[in-house]
Amino acid sequence: xxxxxxxxxxxxxxxxxxxxxxxxARGVIPGTPELPPTDYPxxxxxxxxxxxxxxxxxxxxxxxxxxxxxxxxxAGDAIARFTRVARAGAVDVAGGLGVPVERAGAFxxxxxxxxxxxxxxxAERRVLGGLQRRQLRAPVxxxxxxxxxxxxxxxxxxxxxxxxTIAHLGGTVVQVSPTxxxxxxxxxxxxxxxxxxxxxxxxxxxxxxxxxxxxPETAAGTIVVCPFVIDEGIVQSVADAGAAALVAAGIDExxxxxxxxxxxxxxxxVTGGLRAPASPPFTIVLLGLGALxxxxxxWELLEPLSGRMASALGSExxxxxxxxVDVSGSTRPAGRRRAAGASEQGTEIKPGxxxxxxxxxxxxxIGRVVDVADVPQRLASEMxxxxxxxxxxxxxxxxxxLIHLQRMPQ
Amino acid sequence: MAASAAxxxxxxxxxxTGPLVAADVGAVYTKVYLLxxxxxxxxxxxxxxxxxxxxxxxxxxGDALQRALEQALAHAGRPAETxxxxxxxxxxxxxxxRVALVVPRIADAAxxxxxxxxxxVRLLEPLSLDGPARxxxxxxxxxxxxxxxAIVLVGGRAADQKTSLGAxxxxxxxxxxxxxxxxxVGEGGxxxxxxxxxxELPHLAADAGAAAPALDAVRELATSRLPLNRLRPGGTDQWLGxxxxxxxLEGIRAATEIIAERYDVDxxxxxxxxxxxxxxxxxxxxxxxxVVTIARDDVGSRLGRDIVLQEAGAEAxxxxxxxxxxxxVLWADARRGVLTPAALPETVDDLLxxxxxxxxxLRLLVAELPGAHGTAGDALPPIDLLIGSGGLLAGAPRxxxxxxILLDAVEPGALTQLALxxxxxxPLIGHLGAIHGNDSIGAALERDGLLNLGLCIAxxxxxxxxxxxxxxxxxxxxxxxxxxxVPFGAIEVVPLPMGERASxxxxxxxxxxxxxxxxxxxxxxxxxxxxxxxxxxxxxxxPLDLPAAQAKRRAKLLQWLQATRAYPQLSFVRVQxxxxxxxxxx
Numbered sequence: 001x002x003x004x005x006x007x008x009x010x011x012x013x014x015x016x017x018x019x020x021x022x023x024x025a026r027g028v029i030p031g032t033p034e035l036p037p038t039d040y041p042x043x044x045x046x047x048x049x050x051x052x053x054x055x056x057x058x059x060x061x062x063x064x065x066x067x068x069x070x071x072x073x074x075a076g077d078a079i080a081r082f083t084r085v086a087r088a089g090a091v092d093v094a095g096g097l098g099v100p101v102e103r104a105g106a107f108x109x110x111x112x113x114x115x116x117x118x119x120x121x122x123a124e125r126r127v128l129g130g131l132q133r134r135q136l137r138a139p140v141x142x143x144x145x146x147x148x149x150x151x152x153x154x155x156x157x158x159x160x161x162x163x164x165t166i167a168h169l170g171g172t173v174v175q176v177s178p179t180x181x182x183x184x185x186x187x188x189x190x191x192x193x194x195x196x197x198x199x200x201x202x203x204x205x206x207x208x209x210x211x212x213x214x215x216p217e218t219a220a221g222t223i224v225v226c227p228f229v230i231d232e233g234i235v236q237s238v239a240d241a242g243a244a245a246l247v248a249a250g251i252d253e254x255x256x257x258x259x260x261x262x263x264x265x266x267x268x269x270v271t272g273g274l275r276a277p278a279s280p281p282f283t284i285v286l287l288g289l290g291a292l293x294x295x296x297x298x299w300e301l302l303e304p305l306s307g308r309m310a311s312a313l314g315s316e317x318x319x320x321x322x323x324x325v326d327v328s329g330s331t332r333p334a335g336r337r338r339a340a341g342a343s344e345q346g347t348e349i350k351p352g353x354x355x356x357x358x359x360x361x362x363x364x365x366i367g368r369v370v371d372v373a374d375v376p377q378r379l380a381s382e383m384x385x386x387x388x389x390x391x392x393x394x395x396x397x398x399x400x401x402l403i404h405l406q407r408m409p410q
Numbered sequence: 411m412a413a414s415a416a417x418x419x420x421x422x423x424x425x426x427t428g429p430l431v432a433a434d435v436g437a438v439y440t441k442v443y444l445l446x447x448x449x450x451x452x453x454x455x456x457x458x459x460x461x462x463x464x465x466x467x468x469x470x471x472g473d474a475l476q477r478a479l480e481q482a483l484a485h486a487g488r489p490a491e492t493x494x495x496x497x498x499x500x501x502x503x504x505x506x507x508r509v510a511l512v513v514p515r516i517a518d519a520a521x522x523x524x525x526x527x528x529x530x531v532r533l534l535e536p537l538s539l540d541g542p543a544r545x546x547x548x549x550x551x552x553x554x555x556x557x558x559x560a561i562v563l564v565g566g567r568a569a570d571q572k573t574s575l576g577a578x579x580x581x582x583x584x585x586x587x588x589x590x591x592x593x594x595v596g597e598g599g600x601x602x603x604x605x606x607x608x609x610e611l612p613h614l615a616a617d618a619g620a621a622a623p624a625l626d627a628v629r630e631l632a633t634s635r636l637p638l639n640r641l642r643p644g645g646t647d648q649w650l651g652x653x654x655x656x657x658x659l660e661g662i663r664a665a666t667e668i669i670a671e672r673y674d675v676d677x678x679x680x681x682x683x684x685x686x687x688x689x690x691x692x693x694x695x696x697x698x699x700x701v702v703t704i705a706r707d708d709v710g711s712r713l714g715r716d717i718v719l720q721e722a723g724a725e726a727x728x729x730x731x732x733x734x735x736x737x738x739v740l741w742a743d744a745r746r747g748v749l750t751p752a753a754l755p756e757t758v759d760d761l762l763x764x765x766x767x768x769x770x771x772l773r774l775l776v777a778e779l780p781g782a783h784g785t786a787g788d789a790l791p792p793i794d795l796l797i798g799s800g801g802l803l804a805g806a807p808r809x810x811x812x813x814x815i816l817l818d819a820v821e822p823g824a825l826t827q828l829a830l831x832x833x834x835x836x837p838l839i840g841h842l843g844a845i846h847g848n849d850s851i852g853a854a855l856e857r858d859g860l861l862n863l864g865l866c867i868a869x870x871x872x873x874x875x876x877x878x879x880x881x882x883x884x885x886x887x888x889x890x891x892x893x894x895x896v897p898f899g900a901i902e903v904v905p906l907p908m909g910e911r912a913s914x915x916x917x918x919x920x921x922x923x924x925x926x927x928x929x930x931x932x933x934x935x936x937x938x939x940x941x942x943x944x945x946x947x948x949x950x951x952x953p954l955d956l957p958a959a960q961a962k963r964r965a966k967l968l969q970w971l972q973a974t975r976a977y978p979q980l981s982f983v984r985v986q987x988x989x990x991x992x993x994x995x996x
Contacts, residue, residue: 361757
């Protein structure tokens with residue numbers, strides 16, 4: 001671009017980019033080649049079916065893998081375990097009892113290493129000739145880990161909590177590394193837009209209407225799928241039923257606000273180990289939001305799979321929210337089941353493929369790509385972007401930025 | 411790449427002059443810059459930009475770097491094997507460290523905050539050990555609630571050091587392995603004693619005798635905790651090599667300082683990324699220049715819109731819109747911004763909403779500057795040059811849109827030069843200057859990155875609507891002078907193309923001040939240099955007071971946006987009965 005003798009102020013790249021934006025096409029800059037349309041996320045299709053692979057990552061430092069290469073696992077099987085510690089509770093014995101630091105130990109009832117219950121008396125001092133007692137109680141259950149001779153503070157360390165990572169995808173473990181495991185299996189995966197909570201496995205239950213939320217005796221530990229926008233009542237019913245996860249078409253905005261789930265679904269940032277991320281009552285997976293509702297074909301695919309094992313992943317570091325349903329040994333007609341390998345259909349947006357629009361004026365619509373423009377297209381906003389011409393039923397054709405498109409099954 | 415490295419040049423260029431590939435990995439987009447030697451000067455020749463995320467919506471750093479490089483090479487019309495071997499990686503992802511301050515007395519917090527003021531970190535509410543934080547459980551509870559990325563603990567005076575060491579022990583015993591990295595600063599053996607208590611926990615001990623012990627340590631910590639350095643994700647090895655990724659926000663800080671030094675001007679840079687916002691003010695005379703930084707990791711052009719709504723309120727966003735958008739719609743937009751952070755505005759309405767959020771995000775940032783800077787009341791430090799940076803400002807279809815966002819966010823008074831980091835290369839320019847010396851940043855490279863927008867003339871004060879706010883005579887070098895009379899409440903642009911120069915004469919209204927007092931005329935000694943926009947005469951008043959009535963306010967906004975041609979032709983168009991909308995006219 002800037003290679004010749006014209007190194008004047010008018011040949012700066014900043015100025016060129018400015019002109020490019022104004023002129024609305026890259027081709028106006030002499031010598032600029034046309035580019036492959038790569039500036040869009042290579043999104044997974046919303047629906048994948050067939051032989052799938054999932055990398056289950058672990059980020060904790062003390063993870064113990066429980067599987068090896070070649071092992072068969074079900075979606076709910078633990079494939080790794082690790083422990084998580086909480087901070088210790090501190091009690092200022094010297095300050096609290098009003099005794100010198102060096103004498104604080106003499107008033108402690110429990111010594112280092114002893115177990116105490118939450119609220120149990122840790123230290124006591126009798127004053128006024130025994131008429132009054134000052135007591136200090138344990139803020140948490142755990143063991144007395146330290147009594148400071150410098151400050152007179154006593155620490156109670158809660159026991160570590162053992163946690164597990166489940167397979168999420170049932171199948172064969174094909175790779176195990178210090179940072180995760182790769183599992184391969186036959187499944188149907190439905191990509192979600194957002195979720196909260198770790199992967200949870202259970203039997204798939206479809207609640208066709210608001211009145212179909214199962215009772216606790218049938219819903220406990222299941223993955224409840226609601227092909228409609230859920231409200232507070234549904235959330236309460238699913239919580240009461242003891243379901244492991246709730247997968248829904250979307251959530252009512254008022255409910256979102258009332259439940260305060262903005263912070264849950266879109267946590268501000270990944271906090272350090274000091275504060276665990278907010279945890280929902282069950283795993284939540286939303287396949288749509290607002291105008292972006294999942295297409296009917298999702299429910300058509302899921303409906304006959306009711307009763308199969310499934311896993312819903314809301315939010316885990318390094319994993320996208322999704323619902324996975326085990327289809328191994330499926331006896332459904334071949335015509336309705338995608339052949340193995342179909343999940344490798346690719347993410348490329350090209351003429352003929354069906355796409356879903358994730359943002360913008362055609363938000364939520366499903367259409368078919370008619371053409372992918374060779375040169376950037378200028379939108380009504382005057383943004384110049386790589387775009388596709390998409391045909392929508394009853395809507396005609398629209399120019400849609402590639403970055404707004406997600407490929408759908410044919 | 412390998413071939414290029416193996417067949418390297420026989421004569422090595424001196425540091426800071428040869429071909430270079432630099433990357434800036436952001437939360438949403440990864441950019442790769444191609445720099446090359448052009449007529450003896452290092453110039454920015456191409457930029458590639460791709461989303462940072464992979465097909466599952468998760469960060470795919472290595473893949474993004476490779477694709478952005480391919481795009482930059484394609485832009486430059488060069489084959490892949492010609493990619494320069496020298497590489498630099500900057501990143502804004504995770505670059506804002508949230509720092510908890512534990513101090514023996516509240517006065518120590520002010521001293522510590524002053525030392526850290528130039529670092530792009532977020533300082534959390536200090537825990538003073540002479541208050542409730544003398545209770546160990548209070549210290550632990552507060553730190554747990556703040557969830558900082560780092561803790562700076564100060565020993566303080568000799569009499570306070572026992573208390574401070576007690577706090578070190580509380581953190582070590584109470585948080586244990588959960589404790590974020592600590593920086594302990596003190597004199598007379600405090601740091602050593604604290605180190606002994608912290609034992610195996612990650613910490614840096616700094617002697618208070620050093621020039622800026624906490625600042626250096628915090629910078630070191632911030633670099634080490636950048637996700638790219640901590641995780642070294644797959645595909646990044648050939649990029650990171652033996653050099654860790656550097657903070658792009660530090661790059662912006664350095665660039666602001668370099669520009670302030672080079673031109674001896676007071677500079678304010680506002681950087682609005684997809685998931686962060688940063689303000690850097692470099693003010694004062696050479697040698698005694700002060701740099702103050704405000705950084706927020708919870709506010710951005712796409713992510714963190716909900717925080718803007720929470721803190722500023724929906725009305726604050728709405729007031730910048732000449733179209734109807736109620737709170738519910740804005741909240742829905744904020745949530746969708748998180749789901750599709752790389753989404754682009756398709757319509758003018760969408761663009762206006764993006765820009766309204768940007769104004770308020772930057773205003774939140776700017777509002778913190780006077781407090782951090784210590785200037786009286788709400789007054790900003792003096793500014794000669796206002797620089798806009800970040801994807802939203804750089805990618806605005808018309809530069810006038812960026813100008814309006816900057817003016818509305820900062821409300822600069824009197825005369826202010828405006829510039830735009832159109833190539834988003836400002837962090838790189840700063841980084842190169844910091845490692846190779848300011849002289850390595852040639853004027854050409856600076857020009858490649860920064861686009862001179864023009865001069866803003868904004869009379870300070872209020873007058874009656876329609877009354878002449880300012881008369882400006884523009885004397886060109888090669889044509890007849892032009893005189894513009896701008897009424898109060900209006901904004902006008904007088905073109906002065908890039909490369910042209912002109913001298914100015916200014917006569918403000920009797921109640922208005924252009925820098926020399928109310929009603930005092932001014933004739934700037936230096937000639938004005940032309941820019942991408944020209945001379946902007948902003949007579950809307952300082953402070954900028956938007957009409958309270960909705961209809962009047964929208965009409966006013968339309969008037970300003972039309973006068974400046976910031977957006978395509980706008981008008982009130984009733985597309986449906988009862989629904990008010992604005993769109994691009996055919």
